[in-house]
Amino acid sequence: MINVGIIGAAGYIGGELLRLLLPHPRAEVTKVYSASQQGRRVDSVHPNLRGHTPLTFTDPADLDSHDVVFIAVAHGKAAEYVTSLGPDAPCVIDLTADFRLRDPVAYQRYYGDAQPAADLTADFTPGLPERYRDQLRTADRISVPGCMATAATLALGPLAAAGIVRPDVLIDAKIGSSGSGSSATTTNLHAERSGAMRVFAPHSHRHEAEVAQETGLRVRMAATGVEAVRGAQVLCHCTTEPGVGEQDLRRAYRAAYQDEPFVRIVAQRRGLYRLPEPKILIGSNYCDVGFSLDPDSDRLVAIGALDNLVKGGAGNAVQCLNIRMDWPERTGLEFVGLHPI
Structure with a gap:
């Protein structure tokens, strides 16, 4: 049993880390830290955890020693810790x-x-098991990618590696309101967010740099906030190389993901959920990837979907922990999502 601490445990990602780690059979969360909520009970901030923990938030200035520390604070602050x-x-x-x-x-x-x-960046291994599993087994510093970057990298990575798409890609990303974090601002008030499809990054979304770094493609990315609370979906508009057909695409995805515990290939010709859909992934650590190829041209849309707080954040982090500790990779991550919801 390892001793775990979580810095920034009062946020949405921190709450998901607690939801996944409190019942984890091989990890014990001994302290949780929050600069804004110190002294309050965890379940006063994360009401879904009522009856599951007596922990209270501690000032990060009083950080104890832990076998593993998760950091889920604002960008720019983690480096200090x-x-x-x-x-x-x-x-x-x-x-x-x-x-x-x-x-x-x-x-x-x-x-x-x-x-x-x-x-210190060179000391960190990217926290994307599907691409860095071997390095994660011995990594002491792990950096988990952004949620939409994870979805897009998993959707595009096999195609780029197989050399079957041209390098220029346009990503149209959609994400629920939890992607903005738990801080209350005018932008995230219910009256402003309800019913909206708000283009908050018409170009140059931050995650495009991560996707370009991981795939080697020339990436442009736009992002829209939708009315859902959880879930992210990316539509990656590509052009295939000459002669590439549907079987080539399926072959590339199968070669990359046939043994992956948390990536599923979803590209069917009929059915309500024939392509990746975030709704049925809520709460799960799955990323579904799929594609649609225009039969009359070389236009391809590669699609990725996930829960932005789980496979797009806390779940991916716990998966990395399991690999690092040489535990079964699914430990604590068995929840498969709900339908209908």
């Missing part, structure tokens, strides 16, 4: 953007500030 933790945290799993991008110039372009502790 990583720098100060040292040997008090043999393993750190960061869910912020601070160590995702290997190019500090790209970081400054997309986040508007110099990359904090950029010299």
Whole structure:
């Protein structure tokens, strides 16, 4: 049994980490930290955890030693904790953007500030098991990618690796309101969000840099906030190389994901859920990927869908933990989603 601490446990991602880790058979959450909620009971902030934990939030300034520390704070803040933790945290799993991008110039372009502790980025292994499983087995510093970046990378990665799509890709991403975090702002008030399909990033969404870094493609990404609370879906508009057909696409996906526990290929010709749909993934650690190829042209749409707080965040982090500790990869992540919902 390992000793786990969570910094930033009062946010939505922090709440999902608690939901997944409190019943985890091989991890014990011993302390949770929040600068804004210190002294309050966890279940006063995360009411779904009533009866499951007596923990209260502690000031991060009073950080104890833990076998594993998860960091789920605002972008730009994680580096401060990583720098100060040292040997008090043999393993750190960061869910912020601070160590995702290997190019500090790209970081400054997309986040508007110099990359904090950029010299430490090389110490971090990307927290995407489908691409970095072997490295994660021995990683002491792990950086979990963004939710829409995960969906797009898993949808595009096999096609790029097989060389069957041309390098220019346009990603149209949609995400529920929880993607904005738990901080109350005018933008996220129910009166402003309800019924809206708000284009909050018509171009140059931050996650495009992550997708480009992982796939080697020239990526452009737009993002729209939709009325759902949870869920992210990406439509990746591509052009196939000459002669590429549906069987080539299926072959590439199967080669990449046939043994993956949390990626499913969903590309059917009929049925209500014939392509990846976030609704049936809520609460689960699955990412569904699929495609639609125009039979009369070389136009392809590759699609990825996931729960932005689970496979797009906390679930991916727990999957990385399981790999790092050499535990069965599905441990604590068996929930398969609901239908209907």
